[in-house]
Amino acid sequence: MKILPVYTYDHPILRKKLKPIEEMTDGLIQLALDMHTTMNNADGIGLAANQVGRDVQMLVINISGAEGNEHVKPITMINPVIEAYSEEEVPYEEGCLSLPDLRADVVRPEAIEVRYFDTAMKEHQTEVDGLLARVMQHEIDHLRGIYFFDHLAPMRRALMKRKLLEIKRGEVEADYPLHRA
């Protein structure tokens, strides 16, 4: 299993709507394993395929290191679709492996109903809330080319301009390998 370099803002693949996976292949299974390794190495709790430069609708999540979520198993999601959102919305401070050193409170629905396929292409439908719902929404956004800062009010986004420019210019460091364009 390999640690893959993480693509950062403003690589064009991070703005792409990624291609659905029609058939699982050995290569895609390997990608899922490498994405888990890459995420865990970076102490991340979620990672989408375009964050390692791949144009496929696959994401991985592992929140078992977060307090109160020790029982939640690592998950790989293929072609996920959010079918319903709770009315209740909550703020939570988010970060992103593609945006080193950038954090902000993002308001999102507290619970979601989601449909996805696993790596055996078996379909699942589930309702999740709390941190798991939070991470799923963040990662599914990535598969559609959306960053967490896209959810912020323009004023708050403006405050991030300098940091975003630094990331874009490659003037940031991280404890995990970054893809340098």
Ligand code: ZN
């Ligand atoms: Zn992210």
